[in-house]
Structures are given as C-alpha cells and as structure tokens.
Amino acid sequence: MTSQRDLTTTELFNKIISNTPGGAVVVTLGAAACTYLLVSSFKNNNNKIGWREVPSPKGSVPYFGHLFKLDEVPVKQFNKWHEELGPIIKVNMGVREWYSIADPLLAHQVFNINGKSTSGRPHATFMTECYALGGKGIVAGSPSTQFNKTRGAMLQVISSKNRASIEKLFNPDVDAFVEKILDITTKKGSVNVLEPLHFTSLNVILTACFGKRIESTEDPLFKEITSVMSETGRRAGPAEEITSFLPIMGIVDFLIRKKRNMRQFVQEKRDPLFTQLIQEAVEGDVDCLAKSMLAMEDDVNEFTNVMVTMSDSIMAGTDTSAVMLQWAFVILSRYPKVQQEIREELDQFICEHRRLPTLDERESLPYSISVQKECMRYKPATMFGLPHECTEDIEVSGYHIPKGATVVSNMFALHRNEEFYPNADKFIPDRFLNDTRAMHQSANSSAEKRDHFNFGWGRRVCPGAYLAELEIFNIWVRVFAKCVIKPPLDGNGNPIYPDIDTIINAGIVTPPKNPIVRVIKRTDALL
C-alpha cells in the first residue's frame, strides 16, 4: 500500500491541468458534463421496488458527484456523512458509486455473507491492466481459479507452521532496529521511527518473499525497491487514475500517452527488478515464498503470476505494518503505566524461561496482546482497506447495492462503533484482555467474534495478516524487553507529546503526523 501522500480534490485537478495540453482540459470537462447529463437522463433507476434507498449526501453535482466535497483526508467527510445519514451511504466519486459501510454487522453481511458477489476489485487502468499484467497476482485481480490458488499458496507458506524459519530470517533485522532507535535517541535526543520501521518492515517482507535482506538504506537495492514502490504507489493513486472516476479524462490520457507510459514503467523498471529478485531466490538456498510458489502447480507457478504476487506483497505489506507500529510508538509514549505493565508481564516470562517469548506463546502475554489490538482499533492503518466491487446486484438489510458499485469498509467508523466497542473514543489498554486469539484467526470469524477489522473482509481478507502479526509481536517483545518509550523533550526539558489526533492521508495508509519519540535503554533489562 502506497506511502505517497494523497491529493486533495483541488490539488488533484490542478495537477491534471498542469500536466495536460491546455485547451484539452476545458474541452474535456465541458464534454464530460454534457455527456453525463445526456447519459444519466437515459439511465435506469437502480432502486428496485420494495428496497430501501441507500442515503446519499446532499451536494452531488453532475458528473463530478461529491468529489469537490472531499478534503485531504476523505474519510473525515465520509464520517460526517455517516453521522448524518447512518451506517451505509452512497457517495458519488465522479461516475463511480461508492457504498461506504460503517457498521460491523452490516459490513459482515456485505463482504462475508454476500462475499461471492462483493469480492471483485474495481477496474483501474494502471493497477488492473498494466501493474497486474491483466489480472495476475492477488491485489488487483478479481477472483478466478488462479487467484484462489495463489492466495491459498501464500497462506500455506506464510503460516504458523513456518513461524520459526520465517522469524529466524528477520529477527536479526528486528534486533538491529532496536539498536538503531536507541542509538539515534542517544545521538540526537529523539528518533523519528518512520524510516527505521519502514526499513525493517521492508526487510521482513523481503526475507519472507525472497530469503533476502538489505544491509542499509545506502544499499542500491534499497534505493531501487523504494523507487519502484513509490512510483507504483503514485501511478495507482487518484491523480493518475482519474479516468476511473471521470472517464472522459481518457481523452487527456490518450493525448499524453499515459497507458504507454505506465506499461513502459512496468516493463523497464518493475519487471526487471522482480525478475532479478526471483532468480536470486531460486539460486539461493533459503526457503521463501517465491521459491515455494515456483515449485507449485500450474495455476500458481507461472512466472508473471509469481512476479506480480511478490510485488503485491511488498506493496501491501511494507507500509501497513510499519504504520501500525508507528501508531503504537506514539500512543504508548503517552502511557508510561501501560508500558510498565507490558514490561512486568514480559519480564515474568523472561524470568521463567530465560528467553523472549514467541508468537505461539502469546497466551503468556494477554496484556501485551490486548494493547496491540487496542492500538490497531484506536488508530486503524488504512482509511477504507482496499475497495471491493459488486459483481452482481445484492440486497442487505433491505438495501440494494447494484452490480458495478464499489463497496468500501470505513475503517475509522467501524472501529468507533459504540455497540462493538463501548467508550470507543477512549484508548482502553485492557479492552481485549480476554481475547488472546491470533489476529489472523479472528479476521476470519463472524463480525461479532472479531477483535478488529484492520485486515479487511471475507474472500479478500489480508493474506499477509499472519506475517504482519509475527512482525508486530517480534518487534514488540524486543522493544519492551530492552527499552522505554518516552515523548521527546523541548529545550527546557518538558515533554512534547506526539500528536495522536491528526491523521495523514498517505495513499491507502494513514500514519501519524510526526512519529517522533525518545527510546531509552532499560537499566533493569533482564536480557
């Protein structure tokens, strides 16, 4: 998921206009409005008799819909509309109809009970046609035999049965991460955990996918991967994919030869990088996802399918885990007593076993597990997860959602639902004290039994949830066994508490504004 900052609607249009041969835009937008008015006057009414109409906010304008109503962080406006109109709303994103769901039970009905009809992905020129090479891999494709088998292969390889071998590969990086944040704090007085977490998270995925790690941010491979990732994120973003919302802008895309340009990027930058990584993985002696997939049955092992799946994993798995951990650092810097309880519980395990616990032993750390889950509930890593597409008309709670609609789960509203989470606006560290279940297992339960909804839904539920949980757990126990997290200090020695109210729109992910803390070495560490 991308680390590129999203654009406001106004910025987005300015950018399009500045990149486009002048008159074309004016002609295009004029034509767009006329075409829309003409077409919409012939359009059938989607509301079937006897079904409730999904409420839609006021202020939708022809062709552009509600796009001009959205600000830098669209989910905030969506939430205001949900407060006014209820748990399901229809927002016109240009010509696309987005149905946003803010209630866990309703979301379960939409994405799980009706999963057969709501598990498509909306078509996008870059992601579907260019990046996914016409539907390969997992993220951008719609369910097919190859898609199901590829997801299955990933779940089989990145699973608890391979826990020990996966974490053995990445734990040296986690140890290095802890040393790095301690060292930076010693030298500079505080540390911005964004970059070290991004680097560590990338290495976790690289070791799982290719059995390979990067030594430092100066490594040319690191620079190449981050450049390809950020270019992929930019091209998948709304400014570049504007034709999905305003198809008439396809004329502009044609004039600036956008699709050819997208294909060129994939062929000249993305494909050679991943081809090389996969070849090195095959020649190496470390077990990894790429190698395992290439050794599997026909539907999975086709080279382009493996290549896109590896790219999916890096794109979907690096920033999401890093953002979750950034939030944990900034939240916990404000809660010294919570950290003390985390340390006491962890130290008890270390005293008994003379080593750190593994994820399989999470039952011994109910408080830590509860705090991890509460951090994820309190500050979700994404705004809307990834959008799904309805491939058939469906009916939920009397509402009709038509074929072709985009359906999104509103992560912020879902996690502040008072019926599911009493005092939802409060950070309650022991909220999940009686729920030490693995998060990836919980993610596959019915809504009432889930801890949180960060890993999405149904047939598309995040296949990397186990790896994410493994990474989070291993970083967590190493940090709290050795360190105390504190807020940075101003010139007078007063704490500057990190801002936990501002949410940044960084594409799909929503990181904190300035994840700057002090990480101090524990003087009473047992290991």
Ligand code: HEM
């Ligand atoms: C805290 C960390 C993570 C969060 C919050 C997260 C969240 C999500 C969400 C919300 C989705 C969309 C689900 C849906 O469409 O309903 C998703 C999909 C996906 N995630 Fe994750 N993810 C995380 C870590 C990872 C990791 C580590 C990997 C790497 C293996 C990964 C790989 C994927 C893939 C391949 C998909 C696409 C699934 C599909 O389209 O069927 N994720 N993730």
